[in-house]
Amino acid sequence: MADPEIKSYEPHHESLSAAVTESRQVKAVLMAIAFAFLAVFLLLPLIVVFHEALAKGIGAYTEALSNPDTRSAIRLTLLVAVISVPLNVIFGISAAWAIAKFEFKGKAFLTTLIDLPFSVSPVISGLVYVLLFGAQGLLGEWLKAHGIQILFAVPGIVLATVFVTFPFVARELIPLMQEQGNGDEEAALSLGANGWQTFWHVTLPNVKWGLLYGVLLCNARAMGEFGAVSVVSGHIRGLTNTMPLHVEILYNEYNAVGAFAVASLLASLALVTLVLKTLLEMRYGAEIAATRGH
Amino acid sequence: MTTAPAQAGWRFRQPSVIPGFGLTLGFSLAYLTLIILIPLSGLVWRSAALGWTDFWAIAMDRRTLNALEISFGAALIAAAVNVVFGTLVAWVLVRYRFPGRRIVDAMVDLPFALPTAVAGISLTTLYAPNGWIGHLLAPLGVKVAYTPLGIVVALVFIGLPFVVRTVQPIMEELDKEVEEAAATLGASRFQIITRVLFPGLAPAIITGFSLAFARGVGEYGSVIFIAGNLPFKSEIAPLLIVIRLEEYNYPAATAIAAIMLALSFLMLLVVNLAQTWSRKRYG
Numbered sequence: 001m002a003d004p005e006i007k008s009y010e011p012h013h014e015s016l017s018a019a020v021t022e023s024r025q026v027k028a029v030l031m032a033i034a035f036a037f038l039a040v041f042l043l044l045p046l047i048v049v050f051h052e053a054l055a056k057g058i059g060a061y062t063e064a065l066s067n068p069d070t071r072s073a074i075r076l077t078l079l080v081a082v083i084s085v086p087l088n089v090i091f092g093i094s095a096a097w098a099i100a101k102f103e104f105k106g107k108a109f110l111t112t113l114i115d116l117p118f119s120v121s122p123v124i125s126g127l128v129y130v131l132l133f134g135a136q137g138l139l140g141e142w143l144k145a146h147g148i149q150i151l152f153a154v155p156g157i158v159l160a161t162v163f164v165t166f167p168f169v170a171r172e173l174i175p176l177m178q179e180q181g182n183g184d185e186e187a188a189l190s191l192g193a194n195g196w197q198t199f200w201h202v203t204l205p206n207v208k209w210g211l212l213y214g215v216l217l218c219n220a221r222a223m224g225e226f227g228a229v230s231v232v233s234g235h236i237r238g239l240t241n242t243m244p245l246h247v248e249i250l251y252n253e254y255n256a257v258g259a260f261a262v263a264s265l266l267a268s269l270a271l272v273t274l275v276l277k278t279l280l281e282m283r284y285g286a287e288i289a290a291t292r293g294h
Numbered sequence: 295m296t297t298a299p300a301q302a303g304w305r306f307r308q309p310s311v312i313p314g315f316g317l318t319l320g321f322s323l324a325y326l327t328l329i330i331l332i333p334l335s336g337l338v339w340r341s342a343a344l345g346w347t348d349f350w351a352i353a354m355d356r357r358t359l360n361a362l363e364i365s366f367g368a369a370l371i372a373a374a375v376n377v378v379f380g381t382l383v384a385w386v387l388v389r390y391r392f393p394g395r396r397i398v399d400a401m402v403d404l405p406f407a408l409p410t411a412v413a414g415i416s417l418t419t420l421y422a423p424n425g426w427i428g429h430l431l432a433p434l435g436v437k438v439a440y441t442p443l444g445i446v447v448a449l450v451f452i453g454l455p456f457v458v459r460t461v462q463p464i465m466e467e468l469d470k471e472v473e474e475a476a477a478t479l480g481a482s483r484f485q486i487i488t489r490v491l492f493p494g495l496a497p498a499i500i501t502g503f504s505l506a507f508a509r510g511v512g513e514y515g516s517v518i519f520i521a522g523n524l525p526f527k528s529e530i531a532p533l534l535i536v537i538r539l540e541e542y543n544y545p546a547a548t549a550i551a552a553i554m555l556a557l558s559f560l561m562l563l564v565v566n567l568a569q570t571w572s573r574k575r576y577g
Contacts, residue, residue, distance in 0.1 A: 022483065027390060031390060033382060034385075035398075038402070041450060042404050042454070045408075091322060091325045095326075098319040101312050103308035104306055105306055117330060121511070121512025121532050122532070123533075124535070124551045124555065127337065128337050131337055131548065132332070162329055195312075195314050224410070224411075224412070225409070226514065227514035227532065230536070243409075244409050244410075244412070245411075248411055256419075259415055260416075263415060270408040278399075
């Protein structure tokens with residue numbers, strides 16, 4: 001039944017939507033500005049990496065990557081990630097279990113401490129280990145006397161990497177496990193499972209996608225860390241040069257193809273990380289922690 | 295004398311049937327102490343051992359002051375740029391529908407995933423006088439690479455996702471009905487954005503700003519390639535720490551690091567106060 005009274009509201013509705021969304025022109029302008037900004041600041045830097053790496057052809061590219069120093073940098077980066085990521089996974093699970101499953105005094109403070117490495121400059125993260133293990137450091141004399149090499153060697157690089165990637169896994173798991181509560185675990189325990197079984201068969205399957213998400217971010221940072229590792233590595237070619245450090249050396253030697261060839265591997269790693277991360281968010285969004293960003 | 299009421303008990307933790315508290319908390323604390331707390335307190339201890347006069351002399355050194363000024367100044371400008379464009383990008387991603395939105399959304403995280411050294415050399419190549427962007431700016435007399443402006447460009451790249459990812463979820467939760475209500479009450483679109491939407495977003499924008507700023511102050515990898523690293527002009531504080539370390543001047547490196555940490559924590563405190571204020575002000 002057409003009611004003339006209601007019809008008269010129509011014009012008013014139109015002006016309402018004009019006040020709730022922007023006009024077409026404004027929309028187009030805003031989108032154009034946003035896309036231009038993203039193109040200049042995100043897309044172009046990414047394209048340049050691959051463009052420069054292939055500037056002298058695919059032959060020069062593969063040759064740059066088969067250089068023995070480059071090979072050893074790749075091996076070292078993989079080694080460092082293989083050691084430091086699992087360490088932070090174990091810590092992340094353990095911290096999340098303690099913080100999410102129990103109520104205790106000082107919990108908020110502990111959570112703040114876990115985030116601490118995010119607010120410390122990477123250079124300072126490296127510096128603290130130099131002050132501890134360096135020749136003039138607190139433990140320097142003792143280490144020297146016992147012939148233990150930490151600085152300018154793999155252990156130092158691993159420590160610095162662990163420091164900067166410390167919060168990643170814990171930060172993903174804590175809110176997720178808090179959200180999930182203790183119900184599943186209490187049920188398993190009341191049915192006779194022991195603590196380890198409960199963790200392995202109940203908790204871990206519940207948080208596996210969130211854990212994978214944290215590992216992904218942790219690994220990307222571990223393989224790409226520059227500042228902290230640069231301070232402790234000593235830059236010994238073929239021995240203590242990780243991929244990002246090798247990029248710097250080649251670049252400073254005006255070997256653009258070499259530098260960008262190694263950089264292209266790291267950029268590919270970043271792209272793979274982004275794709276996997278997006279897929280995880282799309283498929284398992286609800287099973288990853290509610291909090292995003294860093 | 296009355297006896298104290300039988301206290302329900304100060305408990306370190308609430309009772310729970312779930313096992314493993316001692317093990318996981320113990321391990322977490324031990325790991326945290328070994329990896330983070332002992333090394334960081336070593337820094338504090340070393341700078342305290344310097345004594346006030348030495349510390350003050352290093353802090354008031356003109357090169358130190360300039361480096362700190364450049365680091366904090368460039369990070370401030372870059373964070374401000376990111377607040378404007380990051381909020382705009384978040385708005386476009388949340389409110390508008392266009393093909394490829396998901397890809398654009400994923401791209402925003404690129405600076406999180408791309409190693410800083412890679413960002414550094416590619417931005418330098420782009421903005422060098424013969425680079426894709428640099429050669430467009432050169433005729434205008436604008437130099438980016440090897441100048442302080444280059445530092446800002448690198449920090450804008452590094453900081454962008456911090457603003458977008460903090461503002462975006464809050465924007466998604468904004469209630470459209472509030473906007474509609476404001477519109478029925480006769481507010482213009484401009485009034486709705488400034489009086490209705492902005493107050494709701496302000497705390498998130500402040501958080502995003504502070505995260506981008508904090509990250510920018512400490513940033514090293516992407517900056518050192520593009521900055522040119524001229525002392526007093528385009529030398530950032532983290533680089534000065536590295537230079538002092540390479541000179542085996544541990545006291546100076548330690549003092550600069552301690553100042554940076556203190557300033558960063560001071561800033562976090564100010565941001566927390568600003569947050570509280572904006573929550574009170576805008577409810």
